[in-house]
């Protein structure tokens with residue numbers, strides 16, 4: 001079974017820096033105001049690596065993950 005890591009963004013913490021969707025564009029995108037939105041679970045090794053980079057690069061610690 002494929003491991004899937006589901007990210008969530010806390011909208012109360014997100015300041016719209018954009019680091020997450022720059023380092024993981026296949027997991028995150030931005031809304032019309034520049035705040036992060038999750039577009040996909042991280043399932044591929046590339047997505048999981050990107051998600052790890054996004055978590056470590058978010059200055060607001062707004063990204064959390066749940067593996068299932």
Ligand code: SF4
Nearest residue numbers: 014015017018020058
């Ligand atoms: S890096 Fe963090 S604060 Fe910045 S847009 Fe992404 S989730 Fe929001």
